[in-house]
Amino acid sequence: MTPPPSRRAFLKAGGTLLAGMALVPLAGCEFNELTPKSLGDRIPFLTPVGTDEGAFFVQNGGLGSIPGWSEPDLDPATWTLTIDGLVDTPLTLTLADLEAEASVTVLKTIRCVVDSNEFPGLIGTALWQGVPLRRFLDAAGVDRTRARRLHLFGADGFRNNVRLDEVYRTFSPDTFEPLLVTRMNGEPLTRAHGRPVRLLVYDGYGYRNVKWLERIEATADDRVFGTYQEVLGYFDEGTVRVASKVTDPVFAQQIPAGQFLIQGFAVSGATGVTQVEVAIDDGPFEPAGLTSLSEVISATPSVAAAQQVIEAGAEAFPFPGVWVQWAFEWTATPGPHVLRVRATDASGAVQPADDFTFEDGFNPIVEIRVTVT
Amino acid sequence: MMRWSFLPLFLAGFLLPFTAHAQAWTQPRGEAYVKVSHGRSTAAEQYDFEGAVLPYADNVDGDAFFDRSLYLYGEYGLSDSFTLVALLPYKRLTVEDAAFEYTTGGIGSIMVGGRYNLKPLVGGAGTPQTLAVNAMFTLPAGYTRNFAPSIGPGQVDVQASLNYGVSLFPLPAYAQVGAGYRVRTDAFGLSGSTECQPGRDVNCVVDAQPAYDNEWLVNAEIGSTPQPWILVQGLLQGVFSANAPTAQTSFTASNPIATRQRFLKLGGGVTLYPIPQIGLSVQGFATPYGRNTIRSTDWFFGVEYLLR
Numbered sequence: 211m212t213p214p215p216s217r218r219a220f221l222k223a224g225g226t227l228l229a230g231m232a233l234v235p236l237a238g239c240e241f242n243e244l245t246p247k248s249l250g251d252r253i254p255f256l257t258p259v260g261t262d263e264g265a266f267f268v269q270n271g272g273l274g275s276i277p278g279w280s281e282p283d284l285d286p287a288t289w290t291l292t293i294d295g296l297v298d299t300p301l302t303l304t305l306a307d308l309e310a311e312a313s314v315t316v317l318k319t320i321r322c323v324v325d326s327n328e329f330p331g332l333i334g335t336a337l338w339q340g341v342p343l344r345r346f347l348d349a350a351g352v353d354r355t356r357a358r359r360l361h362l363f364g365a366d367g368f369r370n371n372v373r374l375d376e377v378y379r380t381f382s383p384d385t386f387e388p389l390l391v392t393r394m395n396g397e398p399l400t401r402a403h404g405r406p407v408r409l410l411v412y413d414g415y416g417y418r419n420v421k422w423l424e425r426i427e428a429t430a431d432d433r434v435f436g437t438y439q440e441v442l443g444y445f446d447e448g449t450v451r452v453a454s455k456v457t458d459p460v461f462a463q464q465i466p467a468g469q470f471l472i473q474g475f476a477v478s479g480a481t482g483v484t485q486v487e488v489a490i491d492d493g494p495f496e497p498a499g500l501t502s503l504s505e506v507i508s509a510t511p512s513v514a515a516a517q518q519v520i521e522a523g524a525e526a527f528p529f530p531g532v533w534v535q536w537a538f539e540w541t542a543t544p545g546p547h548v549l550r551v552r553a554t555d556a557s558g559a560v561q562p563a564d565d566f567t568f569e570d571g572f573n574p575i576v577e578i579r580v581t582v583t
Numbered sequence: 584m585m586r587w588s589f590l591p592l593f594l595a596g597f598l599l600p601f602t603a604h605a606q607a608w609t610q611p612r613g614e615a616y617v618k619v620s621h622g623r624s625t626a627a628e629q630y631d632f633e634g635a636v637l638p639y640a641d642n643v644d645g646d647a648f649f650d651r652s653l654y655l656y657g658e659y660g661l662s663d664s665f666t667l668v669a670l671l672p673y674k675r676l677t678v679e680d681a682a683f684e685y686t687t688g689g690i691g692s693i694m695v696g697g698r699y700n701l702k703p704l705v706g707g708a709g710t711p712q713t714l715a716v717n718a719m720f721t722l723p724a725g726y727t728r729n730f731a732p733s734i735g736p737g738q739v740d741v742q743a744s745l746n747y748g749v750s751l752f753p754l755p756a757y758a759q760v761g762a763g764y765r766v767r768t769d770a771f772g773l774s775g776s777t778e779c780q781p782g783r784d785v786n787c788v789v790d791a792q793p794a795y796d797n798e799w800l801v802n803a804e805i806g807s808t809p810q811p812w813i814l815v816q817g818l819l820q821g822v823f824s825a826n827a828p829t830a831q832t833s834f835t836a837s838n839p840i841a842t843r844q845r846f847l848k849l850g851g852g853v854t855l856y857p858i859p860q861i862g863l864s865v866q867g868f869a870t871p872y873g874r875n876t877i878r879s880t881d882w883f884f885g886v887e888y889l890l891r
Binding site: 239240241242243244245246247248267273274275276279326327328329331441460462564565566568571572573577 | 631632633635637641642679680681682683684685686687688689690725726727730731734780781782783784785786787789830831
């Protein structure tokens with residue numbers, strides 16, 4: 211049997227442990243720091259495609275939600291798209307079939323529904339070229355009396371849907387009907403963006419624009435259908451809510467005192483953005499200047515070929531589902547500041563002060579904390 | 584998913600520096616063992632819920648997870664049968680996504696508990712075998728559980744394990760294995776939260792207080808002292824959520840914390856004893872298997888003191 215510990219030994223050992231435990235009040239010394247990895251900047255109207263910094267984001271909905279998910283690498287030469295279900299004649303389309311049709315070029319901002327106010331984030335704008343889906347549905351003889359939805363299937367297992375009445379409705383010149391898209395910013399779709407064909411709807415979050423599309427089934431089933439809706443709980447409608455972002459400065463950036471041009475962009479899926487406002491600290495919201503269509507067209511690369519530009523014209527800009535850049539002159543004074551930004555769209559929808567419902571995306575008023583030196 | 588990616592860092596809080604003294608052995612009455620360790624865990628990748636290896640953070644090349652922590656670990660033999668055990672971690676976590684570098688530091692979750700000697704069950708004195716039951720509480724030290732990143736999951740855990748050890752005499756070596764179970768209590772009262780607006784506030788996440796899955800714990804260790812001044816160890820540690828990790832328990836916008844995780848850490852260590860009471864140790868681990876967890880490489884540099 212080991213002899214009992216001496217008082218000195220006990221105090222020494224116990225003291226060591228207690229000294230450590232005495233550090234518990236240091237919990238109050240907890241710190242949390244945020245450092246931006248790059249400074250803010252004005253971004254181009256069209257987002258470049260590629261892998262460089264600032265390139266169009268890549269987000270794969272199946273990655274976190276489909277067992278065994280991997281990124282498809284489809285061969286455009288052998289790819290086919292099946293249209294079946296409630297149709298008179300099921301179709302199997304090849305890329306040549308799509309390329310034989312007259313295509314349209316449109317502008318569209320894609321925002322991921324999980325995107326936050328963080329910049330750069332999961333949002334980008336491109337010129338997309340494709341063929342209206344309706345043509346092929348007509349060719350297949352879709353049963354418009356019974357069919358309620360089109361179930362869309364990607365080669366990666368990702369699923370979504372488009373309501374048939376979303377296809378067969380009238381579209382204003384500043385929007386576009388659902389397209390089967392083959393090109394992005396003038397180039398064939400890259401593998402990461404859905405090569406060879408993805409769907410594109412003018413007003414939807416990213417998950418509505420199914421990549422690597424390989425089957426469309428017309429169905430009378432009117433229930434919610436889709437990977438993001440059924441697995442992750444996002445709303446079926448999937449329309450981009452009015453939102454803004456600040457691209458310069460970024461959160462936690464230090465900026466010099468004096469004149470500073472606060473810049474960013476705003477977008478809404480259903481209608482065009484009509485107003486962006488900026489407030490400094492507890493001050494009132496004041497209107498920011500929106501970039502005009504003529505400024506966008508004169509920039510490089512030009513968007514003059516876009517259907518909305520040609521058919522709707524400058525007076526219709528900003529277009530639904532397409533971002534608009536904005537800027538606000540600020541005389542920055544030394545010290546910490548909070549920059550608040552909110553956008554309003556043509557329907558009157560405005561970014562709320564708070565937004566705790568994730569299902570339809572987050573779009574609370576932007577708050578950027580900066581330090582002016 | 585850049586905002587989702589750094590939340591599994593909580594898992595790193597569960598990785599504790601191994602002690603030179605295996606958990607199957609209790610301290611003799613009045614004797615103590617104290618160790619101060621510096622832990623360095625780094626990762627460029629994560630395992631998803633199926634075990635596929637992904638970049639730790641989207642659009643970040645290279646390392647994006649950095650755990651730089653200090654641990655104060657102690658054992659004291661209250662009696663020959665019962666040893667008091669405590670661990671005090673000072674955590675400093677840094678993660679990166681495409682836009683920001685996020686760092687949080689502070690006292691993490693304290694572990695306190697005891698080890699009871701069950702040697703009589705395996706033959707008692709005179710046998711080379713030993714058996715001990717370990718019971719530990721994990722107690723958050725008041726940190727903010729919804730910071731991005733957080734230095735711990737924020738809730739109280741209770742765990743118990745049974746450890747069997749054997750001396751390999753006449754070889755200068757020992758071996759031990761252990762298995763246990765960790766109950767996640769859903770008691771979040773010992774941690775705090777900060778108000779967080781999702782989609783706007785960059786340095787935090789919604790205080791979801793998710794239901795973490797209970798976990799099975801396994802460990803194995805083999806050690807040898809070919810000379811009195813050196814201890815060489817092979818080490819294995821495993822954590823397995825009771826239910827299989829799924830996409831829904833992975834990183835999502837609504838519940839961005841991985842509530843189910845599985846991983847195996849495999850490594851080794853060397854401890855040098857310039858004098859019998861003081862050891863200088865280094866231990867390294869890889870993560871060859873994981874589900875919903877970080878694929879990190881972990882190093883611990885320690886100084887230990889044996890109070891006789």
